[in-house]
Amino acid sequence: MSRPLYRAEAARATTEGGGRTGVTSLWATPALLLAVLAALYFYLSRLRLDTIEARAINPGVIGTQLVEHLELVAVSTVLVIVIAVPLGVLLTRPRLRRFVPVPMALANIGQAVPTIGVLVLLAVTIGIGFQKAIIALVLVSALSVLRNTMVGIQGIDPALIDAGRGIGLSKATVLFRIELPLAVPVMLSGVRVALIFNVSSATLAAFTNAGGLGDLINTGIAVNRTPILLTGSVLTAVLALAIDWLAGLAERFLRPHGL
Structure with missing residues (x-):
């Protein structure tokens, strides 16, 4: 086999191997999370739950708390952006x-x-509830998006901006067609950090009557029931990892081609 042909075959094999590795790593997180949920279900199914535990670990109740948690995360993250x-x-x-x-x-x-x-301060000054929890989540998670937006734009090579201005583009056109597209990867990283931070912080919203999976954890602590506490903790961790995985997919597909 000639040397150029050998190099082409080697490059193709490397690309195919990398593709298979990428696909495997892509689905490793969902598989792990499903295994954790299955283990939790197996653990709970082997217990003889009392009335308090059965009332708390109820699919309808957990579903409502999950929706409330997702609403807290979604609204706060959108407002941060x-x-x-x-x-x-x-x-x-x-x-x-x-x-x-x-x-x-x-x-x-x-x-x-x-x-x-922040939640306690807002509860004392302006009250409790969903809206106050949203304010707290926005206040504590805005920095990563703000800082990454600035870093992403400031890190662009000034020569690229000068080149755009040199061919007659306006400042607004340079911003939207050169600066922002090049800053997208760094900006998306900041949004991802804020998103995961909001998932974990939203569990504390239960202390201000804002709902979410934190209610399950708080109930487990209050009534001293390990199954309830473990269920709330595991579901919160699984949700955080699942959203981090989805954010990673979004970051991969929204990243401009060639960067």
């Missing part, structure tokens, strides 16, 4: 860069304060 991405873009504009320390300081404070502290 709507607020932090435009703000991050504005703060990278030359005229507004001098104002960067103020929003960054506020975002750092929001993330430094524990979520439960």
Whole structure:
């Protein structure tokens, strides 16, 4: 076999092997999560649940709490994107860069304060419920999206921006056709971090009557029932890993081709 043909065959084999490895790793997480859920079901099915446990570990109740948890995560993450991405873009504009320390300081404070502290503070000052929990989740998770938006745009080679301006593109066109597309991978990483942070933090919303899987964990602690506590903890962990997996898929498909 000639050397060029040998190299082509080797490259093809490597690509096919990498593709198979990618497919295997892609489905490894769902398979693991299904195995964990099956193990949890097997564990619960072998127990003789009392009345309190049977009432808490009920498919209807768990389904309602899961929907509430997903609503908390979805609404808070969408609001974070709507607020932090435009703000991050504005703060990278030359005229507004001098104002960067103020929003960054506020975002750092929001993330430094524990979520439960923000929830309690809001509960004392403006009340409890779904909307207050959303405010707390937005405050503690906005920093990653804001910072990654700014870092992604500021990390673009200035020569690319100068080239766009040199061929007659307006500032807005350069922003939407050069800067934002190139910054998308970094921005998506920030959104992914905020999403997972909201999944875990939303369990604390149960302490302010906002619902979610945190209710199950809180019930298990309050009544000292290990099956209830274990069910809530496992379901929360599985949900976080599942959403992280879905976010990874979205990040892969939304990433501009060639980057």
